[in-house]
Amino acid sequence: MKIIVDNDSCSGHGRCAALAPSVYVLDDRGYNSMNETEVSPENEAAARVGANNCPERAITLVD
Numbered sequence: 413m414k415i416i417v418d419n420d421s422c423s424g425h426g427r428c429a430a431l432a433p434s435v436y437v438l439d440d441r442g443y444n445s446m447n448e449t450e451v452s453p454e455n456e457a458a459a460r461v462g463a464n465n466c467p468e469r470a471i472t473l474v475d
């Protein structure tokens with residue numbers, strides 16, 4: 413699975429990193445500036461939780 417973050421849509425709520433810190437990392441401004449990132453199988457459930465709770469729907473998961 414891959415994470416794709418729409419950096420323009422991210423509003424810096426930080427919910428992704430709060431709920432799934434093993435997957436999502438915020439930059440020093442509190443925004444998710446991750447690019448396309450491969451997720452290890454053990455982190456897939458956490459990646460889904462973070463994506464489903466992003467208020468801006470900025471995170472897309474691709475199988």
Ligand code: SF4
Nearest residue numbers: 422423425426428466
């Ligand atoms: S939850 Fe969404 S809007 Fe908030 S920091 Fe993460 S990607 Fe950005």
